[in-house]
Amino acid sequence: MKLTIERAELLRSLNHVQSVVERRNTIPILSNVLIEASGSTLRLTATDMDIAIVESVAASIGTEGATTAPAHTLYDIVRKLPDGAQVELGKEEDRLELRSGRSRFTLQTLPTEDFPVMTGGDMPHTFNLSADILRGIVDRTRFAISTEETRYYLNGIYVHAADGIMRAVATDGHRLARVETPLPEGAEGMPGVIMPRKTVSELRKLIDESEGDVEIALSDTKVRYAFDKVELTSKLIDGTFPDYERVIPSGNTKMMQVDCKAFSNAVDRVSTIATEKMRAVKMAIAPGTMTLSASSQDSGSAVEEIEIGYDDDAIEIGFNSRYLLDISGQIESGQARFEMADASSPTIVRDVEDDSALYVLMPMRV
Amino acid sequence: MPDGAENQADIPRPDPDCLCRDCLHVWTAPAAPQNEGEASESDRRGTVLLCPACRSRRTMRHPELHRLSIAHIDCDAFYASVEKRDNPEIRDKPVIVGGGRRGVVSAACYVARMYGVRSAMPMFKALQACPDAVVIRPNMEKYAGVGREIRQMMRDATPLVQPLSIDEAFLDLTGTESLHGGSPARTLAGLVLRIERDAGVTASIGLSYNKFLAKVSSDLDKPRGFAVIGEAEAVDFLTEKPVKMIWGVGKALERKLHQDGLSTIGQLREMPLKNMIQRYGSMGERLYHFSRGIDDRKVDPTSETKSISNETTFAEDLSDFHELAHILWPLCESVARRLKKHEYSAGSVQLKLRTADFKILTRSRKLSTPTQLAEILFRQGLELLEKEADGRRYRLLGIGGADLGPPEDADVPDLADPDRDKAAKLERVMDEIREKLGSDAVIKGRSL
Numbered sequence: 001m002k003l004t005i006e007r008a009e010l011l012r013s014l015n016h017v018q019s020v021v022e023r024r025n026t027i028p029i030l031s032n033v034l035i036e037a038s039g040s041t042l043r044l045t046a047t048d049m050d051i052a053i054v055e056s057v058a059a060s061i062g063t064e065g066a067t068t069a070p071a072h073t074l075y076d077i078v079r080k081l082p083d084g085a086q087v088e089l090g091k092e093e094d095r096l097e098l099r100s101g102r103s104r105f106t107l108q109t110l111p112t113e114d115f116p117v118m119t120g121g122d123m124p125h126t127f128n129l130s131a132d133i134l135r136g137i138v139d140r141t142r143f144a145i146s147t148e149e150t151r152y153y154l155n156g157i158y159v160h161a162a163d164g165i166m167r168a169v170a171t172d173g174h175r176l177a178r179v180e181t182p183l184p185e186g187a188e189g190m191p192g193v194i195m196p197r198k199t200v201s202e203l204r205k206l207i208d209e210s211e212g213d214v215e216i217a218l219s220d221t222k223v224r225y226a227f228d229k230v231e232l233t234s235k236l237i238d239g240t241f242p243d244y245e246r247v248i249p250s251g252n253t254k255m256m257q258v259d260c261k262a263f264s265n266a267v268d269r270v271s272t273i274a275t276e277k278m279r280a281v282k283m284a285i286a287p288g289t290m291t292l293s294a295s296s297q298d299s300g301s302a303v304e305e306i307e308i309g310y311d312d313d314a315i316e317i318g319f320n321s322r323y324l325l326d327i328s329g330q331i332e333s334g335q336a337r338f339e340m341a342d343a344s345s346p347t348i349v350r351d352v353e354d355d356s357a358l359y360v361l362m363p364m365r366v
Numbered sequence: 367m368p369d370g371a372e373n374q375a376d377i378p379r380p381d382p383d384c385l386c387r388d389c390l391h392v393w394t395a396p397a398a399p400q401n402e403g404e405a406s407e408s409d410r411r412g413t414v415l416l417c418p419a420c421r422s423r424r425t426m427r428h429p430e431l432h433r434l435s436i437a438h439i440d441c442d443a444f445y446a447s448v449e450k451r452d453n454p455e456i457r458d459k460p461v462i463v464g465g466g467r468r469g470v471v472s473a474a475c476y477v478a479r480m481y482g483v484r485s486a487m488p489m490f491k492a493l494q495a496c497p498d499a500v501v502i503r504p505n506m507e508k509y510a511g512v513g514r515e516i517r518q519m520m521r522d523a524t525p526l527v528q529p530l531s532i533d534e535a536f537l538d539l540t541g542t543e544s545l546h547g548g549s550p551a552r553t554l555a556g557l558v559l560r561i562e563r564d565a566g567v568t569a570s571i572g573l574s575y576n577k578f579l580a581k582v583s584s585d586l587d588k589p590r591g592f593a594v595i596g597e598a599e600a601v602d603f604l605t606e607k608p609v610k611m612i613w614g615v616g617k618a619l620e621r622k623l624h625q626d627g628l629s630t631i632g633q634l635r636e637m638p639l640k641n642m643i644q645r646y647g648s649m650g651e652r653l654y655h656f657s658r659g660i661d662d663r664k665v666d667p668t669s670e671t672k673s674i675s676n677e678t679t680f681a682e683d684l685s686d687f688h689e690l691a692h693i694l695w696p697l698c699e700s701v702a703r704r705l706k707k708h709e710y711s712a713g714s715v716q717l718k719l720r721t722a723d724f725k726i727l728t729r730s731r732k733l734s735t736p737t738q739l740a741e742i743l744f745r746q747g748l749e750l751l752e753k754e755a756d757g758r759r760y761r762l763l764g765i766g767g768a769d770l771g772p773p774e775d776a777d778v779p780d781l782a783d784p785d786r787d788k789a790a791k792l793e794r795v796m797d798e799i800r801e802k803l804g805s806d807a808v809i810k811g812r813s814l
Contacts, residue, residue: 146734146782148734150731150749151734151782154782171781171782172734172781172782173734173735173780173781173782173783174734174780174781175781176781176782242782242783242784243784244781244782244784246784247779247781247782247784344778345779346779346781360781362778362779362780362781365774365775365778
C-alpha cells in the first residue's frame with residue numbers, strides 16, 4: 001500500500017473516525033483504524049463494536065493495499081502537521097510509514113484480518129431526512145437523555161412512527177423532550193428504536209459538516225446513517241422505552257408566556273446561589289410578573305423579577321435551573337409558554353410559535 | 367478528709383475536682399501529698415476516695431472533671447440488659463440475645479462475655495464457648511421502645527443529642543450548667559442514675575472535650591462506668607494506644623497502616639500532615655488530627671440515621687432466586703414501614719447477602735427518585751439480587767434504604783415510569799387500611 005493525500009482531507013476524515021475509538025481499550029485492534037486504499041479512494045474505518053464509522057476520501061493511490069494503525073496516534077500526528085502539507089502513507093512489512101515534508105513516522109500495525117467488521121445486516125426500512133430536520137430532532141431531545149445505567153433503555157433517543165408523524169423522545173424521569181416531524185416516505189411501519197447516546201453524539205458531529213439529505217436505514221437492532229462520504233452504523237438499545245404519553249399532562253390550565261432570553265438570563269443569574277446538588281430555583285408567578293429566587297445555607301440568597309404574560313391565580317413552583325436553561329436554549333422563536341397545574345405536577349413547556357417540540361418538566365420542592 | 371477547702375477559706379479556693387456518682391455531691395479533694403513522681407491519690411492502688419456526703423465509693427476525681435462537656439453514653443449489653451430487667455430469674459445467668467441456631471449474637475451480657483462470647487459471633491460458636499447460656503430471640507420493638515425512652519431522658523439533659531444507634535449517643539452539654547445547676551459531669555452522672563432507675567438498664571459514660579475522645583473513654587470503664595480524658599493528658603494517653611482505637615480505622619486500614627509501620631497512635635504523630643493526606647486521603651487528615659487529640663466535629667442532633675435496614679438469617683442455606691425473593695419482600699415491607707414511620711425517604715437501596723462461608727456481599731444502587739415504598743425497594747432489590755443468585759448458597763439476606771432525605775422528596779412522579787405513581791398510590795391506600803384495621807388486614811399476594 002502506498003498513497004498520497006492532502007493533510008486537511010486526511011485530518012477531517014480521521015477526526016470523524018477517531019472519535020468512535022475509545023481511549024482505553026482492552027482489545028488492541030479496537031484502538032486501530034482500518035486503512036484501505038483502492039482505485040482512487042482511501043477508506044477509513046473505526047469501530048467500538050457498537051458503532052462503526054466508514055469514511056471515503058479521494059487520494060492518489062500508488063499501490064493498493066490495506067493495514068490498521070493506532071487511530072489516536074495517527075490523528076495526533078496529522079493534526080500537528082503544517083497546513084497544506086502533503087501526507088504520504090506507505091505500508092512497510094508490519095509497519096505503517098508516514099512521511100510529510102521532513103517528518104517521518106513509523107507506526108506499529110495489526111493485521112487487517114483481525115479488524116472486526118460490523119455489518120448492518122438486512123435493513124428493511126429506508127428513508128431520507130434533511131440534515132436540518134435531523135439536527136433539529138437531535139438538538140431538541142438529546143439534553144434530556146438519561147445517564148442512569150440501571151435504566152439503560154433511557155440512555156438514548158426513542159424514535160417511532162405514529163399516525164403520519166415521526167416522534168423522537170428522550171427522558172431521564174425528571175424532564176422529557178418530544179419532537180415531531182412529518183413521517184418521511186419509506187418510514188411507514190418502521191419499528192420504534194432507541195438510538196444510543198454515543199451514536200447520537202457522533203451523528204451530531206457528522207450533521208454539522210454536511211448538507212442535503214441523510215439516508216437512514218433501520219432494522220430492529222441496527223441503524224445506518226449514510227452521508228455523502230461517511231457512513232455511521234450503530235447497534236440500537238435493546239429495551240422497551242416507557243409509555244411516555246401517559247406522563248404528558250392534558251389538563252394544565254395555568255398558562256404563562258415569557259421571553260426566553262430574559263428568562264434564561266435571570267435563571268442563570270439567580271441559580272448562581274442555588275446549591276450545587278439541587279440547583280433549584282423558585283418561580284413565584286403572579287399576573288404580569290414572575291419572581292425568581294434561590295437560596296442556599298452556604299452562600300446566601302438571590303431574587304430577580306421579570307415580566308411575563310400571565311393572568312391566572314398566583315402560583316409558586318420550583319424547578320432545576322439547569323433543566324430550565326436546557327429547554328429555553330432550544331426555543332427558537334424566543335417566546336416560551338409554560339402550562340402548569342400546581343407546584344407538584346408535571347409542567348409543559350412549548351415554543352409559542354412551534355408546535356413540533358414539547359417539553360415536560362417535573363417541579364422540585366423548594 | 368472531707369471539707370478540706372472550707373478550712374482554708376483565706377487562700378484561693380481550687381476548683382472542685384470530685385464527684386460522687388451516687389448522691390451527685392461535688393467537692394474539692396485535698397491536694398495529694400507533694401511527693402514528686404508519685405501517682406495522684408485516686409490512682410493509687412487500694413486508696414478509695416469516699417464521698418464525704420454519703421460515704422459511697424463510686425466517686426470520681428479528675429482535675430478537668432467539671433470543665434469537660436462532650437460525652438458519649440453507651441448502654442451496657444443493651445438487649446441483654448433489657449431482657450434481664452424483664453426477667454429477674456436470668457439476672458445472674460449468662461444471657462445471649464441473638465437469632466436462632468444459625469444466627470449471630472446481637473448482644474451478650476457481661477456474664478456471657480466472661481466465657482468469651484462477643485457480639486456478632488456466630489451463635490454456634492457462642493454456644494460452644496458458653497453452653498449454659500440463656501438464648502433469647504431479639505425483640506427489636508421492645509428494645510427500640512426502651513431506646514426511645516432513654517433518648518428522651520438524654521434530650522432532657524441537652525438538646526444536642528446525636529444518636530449513633532439505638533443505645534448510644536453523643537451529648538454536648540456545653541452551657542447547660544445554669545440550667546441543671548451543676549457541671550456537665552454531674553448532669554451526666556444524674557442522667558445515668560435516671561436511666562438505671564426509670565429504664566432499668568445501666569450505661570457507661572465517656573467524658574472529654576471532643577467526640578473522638580468521649581467515645582474512646584466510654585469504653586474504658588464498662589460496665590456502669592464513668593471515664594474521663596482531659597485535655598492535659600489526651601496526647602500522652604493516646605501515644606501507646608493501637609491505631610484501631612481511632613474511629614474509622616477498620617480492618618483494612620489497620621492492615622495498611624501496619625504495613626506502613628504505623629501501629630500506635632503515637633507513631634502517627636511522626637508523620638507530616640501532607641504525607642498523611644497523600645497516603646490515606648481524607649482519612650489521613652483525620653488520623654493526623656485525632657492522633658493529637660484534635661477532633662472538631664460537632665455533636666449534630668440532625669445526623670441521626672444514615673440508613674434503615676432489615677435482614678434475616680435463614681434456617682438453612684438458600685441459593686434459589688425465587689426462594690430468596692420470597693424472603694426479600696417482607697424485609698422490604700418492614701424497611702418501608704420504618705421509613706414512613708420515621709419520616710425519611712431513601713435515595714439508594716442496599717442489598718446485603720452473607721454466603722454460606724460467611725463472606726458478606728453488599729450491592730447498592732442509587733435511585734433516580736427517592737422512595738418510601740416497599741414496592742420500589744423490592745423491585746430494585748430484586749434486580750440486585752438477580753445478579754447474585756447465581757447458584758451460590760447464602761445464609762443471610764438483608765435490604766436497606768440509605769441516603770436518607772426528607773419524606774417530601776419521596777416518590778414524586780417519574781416521567782420515565784408511569785406505573786410508579788400507581789404503585790405509590792396503591793401502597794398508600796394499603797397503608798391506610800392497615801392503619802385502621804391492623805397490619806394483616808390487607809397484604810400483597812407475594813407475601814403468601
